[in-house]
Amino acid sequence: MSVDHPKLPLVLRTANRFLAIALPRDDFEGLSGDLSEEFDSIRPRLGSLRAGLWYWGQTFRAVVLGTGRRFDSLREFATHGWGKDARQAVRQLAKAPGFSLTVVLTLAIGIGTNTAIFSFVNALLLRPLPYPNPDRLVEVYGFNGSEKTRLSLREVNDLKEQSRSFDGVVAFRDSAYNYAGDSAGDGGAAEHFEITRTTGDLFRVLGVPLEIGNTWPAIDDRSRSFEIVLTHELWERRFHSDPSVIGRQVLMDGFPNTITGVAPPEFTFPARVALFRCWGIDRDPNAYEQRDRRNARAIARLKPGVSLEQAATELSSIAQRLSRDFPSTNVRMQFRLSLLRDSYIADMKPYLYLLLGAVGLVLLIACANVANLLLSRGTSRRRELSIRTALGASRTILVRQLIVESTMLSLLGGVVGLTVANGVIAGILKMITIDLPPWATLRLDWTVLLFMIGISVLTGVVSGVMPAIRLSRRDPREALSEGDRGSSRQVTALGPMVIAEVTFAAVLLVGAALMMQSFIQLKTVDLGFRTDRLLTFRVGLSWRKYNLERSIAFEQRVLEGLRRIPGAADVAYTTALPLTGHEQTITISLEGQAKEQANQNPLVYFEQVNTDFLQTMGIPLRRGRLFTDGDRAGSPFVALVSDHAARRLWPGENPIGKRILPADAFRPWAPQWLTVVGVVGDVKHQSPASDPGLDIYIPFVQAGSQGGDFVIRSSIDPLALIRDAKQVIAAVDREEPASEWLTMGQIAANTIWQRRVAALVSATLGVIALLLATIGIYGVIAYTVTLRTKEIGIRSALGASASGIVRIVMLDSARSVLPGIFLGLAASVVLARSVSSLLFGVAPGDPATFSVVALVLLFVGAAAASIPALRAARRDPLVALRNE
Amino acid sequence: MGSREYLGEFEQVVLLALLQLGEMGYGLTIRREIHKRTRRSVSLGALYSTLNRLEGKGLVVSWLADPTPQRGGKSKRFFRIEPAGVKALKRTQHMLALMRRGLEPLGEL
Numbered sequence: 005m006s007v008d009h010p011k012l013p014l015v016l017r018t019a020n021r022f023l024a025i026a027l028p029r030d031d032f033e034g035l036s037g038d039l040s041e042e043f044d045s046i047r048p049r050l051g052s053l054r055a056g057l058w059y060w061g062q063t064f065r066a067v068v069l070g071t072g073r074r075f076d077s078l079r080e081f082a083t084h085g086w087g088k089d090a091r092q093a094v095r096q097l098a099k100a101p102g103f104s105l106t107v108v109l110t111l112a113i114g115i116g117t118n119t120a121i122f123s124f125v126n127a128l129l130l131r132p133l134p135y136p137n138p139d140r141l142v143e144v145y146g147f148n149g150s151e152k153t154r155l156s157l158r159e160v161n162d163l164k165e166q167s168r169s170f171d172g173v174v175a176f177r178d179s180a181y182n183y184a185g186d187s188a189g190d191g192g193a194a195e196h197f198e199i200t201r202t203t204g205d206l207f208r209v210l211g212v213p214l215e216i217g218n219t220w221p222a223i224d225d226r227s228r229s230f231e232i233v234l235t236h237e238l239w240e241r242r243f244h245s246d247p248s249v250i251g252r253q254v255l256m257d258g259f260p261n262t263i264t265g266v267a268p269p270e271f272t273f274p275a276r277v278a279l280f281r282c283w284g285i286d287r288d289p290n291a292y293e294q295r296d297r298r299n300a301r302a303i304a305r306l307k308p309g310v311s312l313e314q315a316a317t318e319l320s321s322i323a324q325r326l327s328r329d330f331p332s333t334n335v336r337m338q339f340r341l342s343l344l345r346d347s348y349i350a351d352m353k354p355y356l357y358l359l360l361g362a363v364g365l366v367l368l369i370a371c372a373n374v375a376n377l378l379l380s381r382g383t384s385r386r387r388e389l390s391i392r393t394a395l396g397a398s399r400t401i402l403v404r405q406l407i408v409e410s411t412m413l414s415l416l417g418g419v420v421g422l423t424v425a426n427g428v429i430a431g432i433l434k435m436i437t438i439d440l441p442p443w444a445t446l447r448l449d450w451t452v453l454l455f456m457i458g459i460s461v462l463t464g465v466v467s468g469v470m471p472a473i474r475l476s477r478r479d480p481r482e483a484l485s486e487g488d489r490g491s492s493r494q495v496t497a498l499g500p501m502v503i504a505e506v507t508f509a510a511v512l513l514v515g516a517a518l519m520m521q522s523f524i525q526l527k528t529v530d531l532g533f534r535t536d537r538l539l540t541f542r543v544g545l546s547w548r549k550y551n552l553e554r555s556i557a558f559e560q561r562v563l564e565g566l567r568r569i570p571g572a573a574d575v576a577y578t579t580a581l582p583l584t585g586h587e588q589t590i591t592i593s594l595e596g597q598a599k600e601q602a603n604q605n606p607l608v609y610f611e612q613v614n615t616d617f618l619q620t621m622g623i624p625l626r627r628g629r630l631f632t633d634g635d636r637a638g639s640p641f642v643a644l645v646s647d648h649a650a651r652r653l654w655p656g657e658n659p660i661g662k663r664i665l666p667a668d669a670f671r672p673w674a675p676q677w678l679t680v681v682g683v684v685g686d687v688k689h690q691s692p693a694s695d696p697g698l699d700i701y702i703p704f705v706q707a708g709s710q711g712g713d714f715v716i717r718s719s720i721d722p723l724a725l726i727r728d729a730k731q732v733i734a735a736v737d738r739e740e741p742a743s744e745w746l747t748m749g750q751i752a753a754n755t756i757w758q759r760r761v762a763a764l765v766s767a768t769l770g771v772i773a774l775l776l777a778t779i780g781i782y783g784v785i786a787y788t789v790t791l792r793t794k795e796i797g798i799r800s801a802l803g804a805s806a807s808g809i810v811r812i813v814m815l816d817s818a819r820s821v822l823p824g825i826f827l828g829l830a831a832s833v834v835l836a837r838s839v840s841s842l843l844f845g846v847a848p849g850d851p852a853t854f855s856v857v858a859l860v861l862l863f864v865g866a867a868a869a870s871i872p873a874l875r876a877a878r879r880d881p882l883v884a885l886r887n888e
Numbered sequence: 889m890g891s892r893e894y895l896g897e898f899e900q901v902v903l904l905a906l907l908q909l910g911e912m913g914y915g916l917t918i919r920r921e922i923h924k925r926t927r928r929s930v931s932l933g934a935l936y937s938t939l940n941r942l943e944g945k946g947l948v949v950s951w952l953a954d955p956t957p958q959r960g961g962k963s964k965r966f967f968r969i970e971p972a973g974v975k976a977l978k979r980t981q982h983m984l985a986l987m988r989r990g991l992e993p994l995g996e997l
Contacts, residue, residue: 031936033952034965038915038932041959066933 014426014448015056016043019063021453026067035066093409096385103381104413107374110779111417111463113772114370116424117363119456123429125356126451127444128349134270134443136211140306143347144173144319146298147338151589151607154298155339157283159326160203163302163339166322169315170304172209175283176202176274177300180544181256182741183278196741197238197256197278204282207233209305210273215239217250217265220282229284232256233265238278256281257739272442274301274348295326296333296591296667303344315341332667333591335603348441354842355762358515362769365512367459369773371467372505373780376498378410378471380787389475402476403469410468411461418460422448425456435761437754498784502820503827506861509777510828511835513857516763516770518836518843518850523763525845526756532687532696533582534622538748539722540581543733544711545740552708556637558736559704559712563614565732566716571725574717576620577704578613581713582689583751584744587611592700594653595663595677608649609689609697610666612704612712618644618684620717628660628682635703642703643678648686649698659683664700678702691755693844715748722747762842774864781868785817789872797881806877813876817869825861829854893945895980901926902938903977906948906969914953914964915939939967947973 023039024032039059047055097104132138144163146153155163160175167173181197200206204220207213220231232254234243243249253260261281273280283300306315319339326334342350349356382389389402429446543562545555559577566575580587590610593602615631617623626647635642643664650659663677678700686696704712718725726745733742746754753760789796796809804812836848846853895903905921906913913921915932918939922930942948947970952963 027936030950030952030965031940033963034915034950035932035936037955037959037962037964038919040962042916044958062932065931066936069931069933069937 013052013056015423016040016059018422018448018453019060022067023063023070026070028070031070039063089405089408090412092405093412096409097413100381103377104416107377107413108417108420110370110373110377110776111414111460111467112420112424113776114363114367114421115414115418115456115460115463116421117428117769117772118367118459119418119421119425119452120428120432121356121359121363122455123425123446123448123452124432125360126449126455127446128352128356128441130451131444133345137305138345139343140308141210141344142304142306142312142315142341143344144302144304144339144341145347147340148298148589148607149336153589155300155302156295156298157300158295159298159334159337159339160300160302162326163304163319163322166325167304167315167318169307169310169318171307172205173302173304174203174205174209175300175302176200176206177283178275178277179281180741180743181278181281182739183254183256195242195278196743198276198743199232199279199281200273200277201281201283203284206273206280206303207267209303211305212268212271214265215268216247217263219265219280220284229282230259230261231264231282232261233267233280234263235267235272235277235279236269237272239266257741274441275439276442294333295330298588304341312341312343331603348444352758354839355758358519358762358839358842359765359769362512362515362766365508366769366773366776367463369505369508369512369776369780371463372501372508373776373783374410374413374463374467375470376501376780376784376787378406378468379474379498379501380783382406382471382475383787383791386475393476399476403472406472406475407465407468410471411464414460414464414467415457417463418456421460422456432761432765435757435764437750437757498788499820502781502784502817503824505777505780506821506824506865507828507831509773510825510857510861511832512766512773513770513860514829514832514836514853515839516766517853517857518839518846518848519759519763519766521846521850521853522842522844523756523759526692526759527753529688529692529845531582531692531752532623532685533748535748535752537718537720537722538621539716539718539725539729540584540713540744540746540748540751541726541729541742542581542584542586542711542713542744543740543742549739550710552710555710556705556708558740559614561736562714562733565735566714566729569716569725569728569732571718571720572716573719574616574620576614576617576715576717577712578611578617578715579704579709579712580609580611581715581748581751582687583691583755584713586713587689587697589697591667593665593667595665606652606698609699611699611701612707612709613701614704617715618701620715621687623687624685626683626685628680630682630684631701631703636705639706641676641678641706642681644682644684644699644701645680646684646686646696646699648696649700650680650683652698666700692752693756713744714742759842759844774860777861778864778868781817781821781865782871784820785813785869786872786875788816789813789876793876793879796876796879800877800879801881809877810870810873813873814866814869817865817873821861821865825858828861829858832857893976894983895976898930898934898938899942900977900980902935902942903947903969903973906967907974907977912966912968914966918967942973943967945972945976946970947976 019039020036023036027035039062043055043059046058050058133141135141144155144160146155146159154177155175157175160173163170164173177200179199179201181199183195183197207219214233215236217233219233234249239245239249249263250265252263254263255261267280306312319341323334323337323339327337346353392402393399426448433446545558550558563575563577566572587609589607591602592605592608593599594605597605613631615633615635618625618630627650628644630644631642645653645659645664653659653664654662659680660682662680664680665677684699684701687699688694689697714729716722716725716729723745730742733740796812799812800806800809832854833849836843840848901922902918905918905925908921908925909917915935919930919932919935922928939948939950943950948967949970950965950967952965955961955963
């Protein structure tokens with residue numbers, strides 16, 4: 005029996021889960037079918053919200069009736085012990101709907117935000133990767149000096165041959181394809197595919213058997229690299245799940261590729277791709293033996309019994325051996341490894357924990373608020389409780405009764421909170437502009453539901469226990485004789501609640517303010533180039549069709565075409581645009597350096613650009629000259645270096661005229677000495693938070709590459725140029741795929757998306773916390789004023805002025821708010837230091853931030869107290885006293 | 889449960905709805921039939937609860953039809969009134985008629 009109806013909104017599928025639990029099979033089948041049928045028929049008329057409410061209403065009634073029928077013994081139990089308490093609680097709560105609603109909504113916010121953030125934690129950190137023994141899967145990567153790099157295919161093969169820790173090592177990389185349509189002719193349109201190129205072991209190492217067919221052999225030469233494995237999704241969509249596709253040839257990038265297999269449903273790796281293509285080892289030594297042509301990522305499966313540390317030790321001994329045998333490429337190369345899961349989420353983890361902490365604080369504030377409410381309401385129920393005590397109810401029974409009440413409220417809050425959670429999840433997903441790992445699906449599964457129920461019960465107990473103990477600790481005679489006035493004990497019980505609320509709110513506000521400032525700083529940080537109105541896209545040329553001369557010709561023709569697009573002010577080309585991750589770093593030697601010295605040179609970013617690139621990007625010239633049309637194939641080799649690189653490579657010297665020799669790593673041409681002709685501004689390559697790298701630019705017409713990024717600075721909305729730009733490329737070569745159509749602004753924003761999410765979510769939580777705290781302070785002060793009506797009446801009868809009364813009430817508020825602020829800021833000093841790695845451009849102990857938070861809370865405390873204070877001052881003392 | 893047992897008010901409503909529907913219906917059509925004639929909205933939960941009770945007494949029988957995609961892949965659970973159900977309905981109506989006898993002049997019943 006399937007519980008889920010895939011087209012129903014999540015909220016309603018949750019309702020179905022409750023139904024499935026409460027009802028016998030036949031009833032569930034018929035009833036949930038009826039519900040979805042009717043839901044579909046009334047939704048157009050009533051709208052989704054009302055239809056959804058109807059659905060939940062029907063579910064609720066069916067569950068109540070169904071549960072009662074199904075568990076007759078439970079009904080029996082309900083008339084005794086806890087069950088009786090529960091019924092009593094329902095009656096009590098129904099008596100005060102306004103009170104109940106306030107509590108439920110407060111808790112719904114607290115529990116809902118927690119459930120939402122927990123859903124992310126669950127999806128990313130807790131749920132296992134969908135592969136067997138996922139804790140043995142690791143990613144292996146390189147560190148060249150201090151910089152994290154990919155590996156070369158040759159190095160991956162070294163690891164495979166030399167290591168004993170692994171049960172399989174696989175190289176893979178991302179790539180793209182233009183699919184012209186099934187060569188057998190399915191009539192479908194041409195399509196652009198993101199693909200993964202991988203050596204054959206991928207499926208075996210991950211432990212995922214193919215649905216049908218076979219993968220290619222683990223090591224294969226390039227002649228077989230036109231073999232592909234389809235994802236299940238592509239097989240269904242374009243090949244109608246036809247099992248006879250195995251062996252069929254399809255045209256990709258103009259070349260026939262043979263389908264050898266189909267992956268199982270939902271499998272994709274490492275991101276969402278359409279198919280997997282063989283990455284054969286190129287027996288051409290020029291390409292294959294280049295140990296520093298590092299474009300591969302690698303995963304491996306640890307052998308049983310081998311620990312991460314043991315594998316790491318082995319990797320470093322292999323790295324040492326390679327650096328001895330191949331000093332020119334591997335002298336500073338280190339191999340490291342991390343769990344595969346961490347390689348996906350390591351950079352999100354701290355933000356997840358930060359948000360988890362923030363929602364935790366919101367929940368604590370909500371708890372304090374609810375405790376306040378329960379205490380205030382409990383005081384007005386004193387008579388009832390006293391009568392019950394007088395009739396022989398023990399204190400335990402009273403405490404239990406009160407805790408059951410608060411727990412029922414928080415469970416209700418949890419159910420409403422699910423809706424809040426869905427909203428928060430949807431909101432956060434909208435803010436995430438990159439793809440989450442494909443295995444991280446956010447769904448309301450049992451873990452999340454149990455978490456929700458768990459924290460609901462916990463919340464109910466936490467917020468209920470203090471009021472319960474306070475309220476039950478009373479001498480019945482005292483209460484009965486006292487009427488409905490409060491005692492001083494009730495008043496003092498409220499103080500700590502306010503202090504706690506203000507403390508938590510202060511911590512949350514400081515955190516939110518620091519995150520927000522970091523985000524704003526990062527958004528406005530100088531990247532070294534202008535990001536506005538730049539459209540970018542990438543073209544990867546197929547190596548078979550394009551040799552170096554032809555690819556230069558291709559790029560020149562595309563540039564000419566782009567220049568003619570109306571609205572295109574400047575057009576540029578580079579092999580590696582900053583912030584895209586396409587950058588390549590290489591080793592260099594300088595003129596006059598001995599070999600050992602050269603090995604100590606820093607890695608530099610190496611970019612082949614067209615003449616206009618630097619102007620188009622707005623990278624300033626500092627010294628010398630930029631490239632001109634005179635720098636072409638056949639003329640002397642020239643280079644531009646960045647400020648930073650000039651100062652690092654030739655400290656205190658004039659860099660103009662110096663000569664650089666790039667390591668043989670980069671393939672296009674035999675090593676050539678490059679003469680520095682100019683110095684240009686620094687550029688940030690990794691992210692706005694990173695330090696600028698060392699850059700060397702050369703004219704692409706002097707080298708040649710098979711693909712790179714094109715940039716258009718437009719005078720209009722850059723995205724409006726996409727259609728024209730696509731036509732330009734199609735006119736030059738219809739079969740070459742252009743991809744990654746993004747504005748430079750989007751690229752820059754994508755590098756700091758975690759910070760954006762963290763900043764915006766924590767700011768929202770800060771506002772919620774502030775609101776809850778305001779309501780809390782207001783509630784407590786208003787209540788205190790009510791309890792002190794008589795005292796205040798006497799004071800004003802004895803001649804206290806209105807301003808005097810206001811002062812008394814305001815001081816009352818200050819007595820709780822000030823210690824709260826103090827404690828909160830003190831805690832923030834400690835806590836902010838632990839998140840200092842997430843901050844940018846603002847110190848964890850930033851005095852301005854702390855002062856502003858303190859002032860805001862002071863203002864909120866004063867504002868919240870002022871209404872009850874003024875009300876008390878205006879009250880006629882005679883009326884106040886008479887009411888007693 | 890002897891055969892002399894009388895039906896509750898909602899049980900009668902449900903059985904009458906089944907008869908109106910041509911002796912056979914499923915949850916939603918029964919609910920709509922009741923609403924159409926009486927403007928009374930009953931919850932599906934209560935309806936199934938009553939239908940289950942009637943089935944337990946042998947007054948109706950139910951079976952699951954084949955699942956249909958329109959209902960999220962869920963089957964319809966059809967109910968049909970049994971001869972015993974018709975009998976019980978008649979018996980109850982008759983009892984009510986007996987009780988009403990002589991009150992007609994009041995014009996209220």
